[in-house]
Amino acid sequence: MSTSDEDLLAYADELLPVDAAAQLEARLRDDAALRERLQNVLDQRDSGALSVGEIWRHERLSCPTRSELGLYLMRALERQRADYVSFHLKTVRCAYCEATFAELTAAAAELDDNPQDSRRREQLFASSAGLLKNDRTQGAQ
Ligand SMILES: [Zn+2]
Structure with a gap:
């Protein structure tokens, strides 16, 4: 298994x-060169040269958007796109999208505890498109 800089940053x-994190952690214990790479990546990131969000956007242009992940969660995504998102999450196991999807899932589960909040849920996902726009312009994670 080869480890990319993105993997190291995602780990950090x-x-x-x-x-995957446990595997990488075990390898870091045994591999001084890998530890040095992790340190370099973190130094670059801390100096503002990289953010994990930027790296993923540059390297993983195939990532679905946050609002697509929300629609996928609600099973409201068109079939072909849903298959793609499913592949991306379950086969590619993109860490960035998995984290976003877990966050949306948790938010949706919280709303499920409170059925009269279904309107809030709609707003949550409707605002995802707006969040994504902010995310791009600010270069945040
Ligand atoms: Zn992704």
């Missing part, structure tokens, strides 16, 4: 799936 930001 706790965006990796648990099993």
Whole structure:
């Protein structure tokens, strides 16, 4: 298994799936060169040269948008696109999208506890498109 800079950053930001993070952690213990790479990546990131969000956007142009993930969660995404999102999450296991999807799932579950809040849920997902726009312009994660 080769480890990319994105993987190292995702690990540092706790965006990796648990099993992948554990694997990487074990390799970091044994591999001084890998530890040095992690340190370099973090130094670059801290100096503002990189953010994990930027890297993922540059390297993973195939990522679905946040609002697509929301629609996928509600099973409201058109079939072909839903298949793609499913592939991206379950087969590619993109850490960035997994984290976003987990966050949306948690938000939706919270609203499910409170049925009269279904309007709030609609607003949550409707505002996802707006959040995404902000995300792009500010370059935040
Ligand atoms: Zn992704």
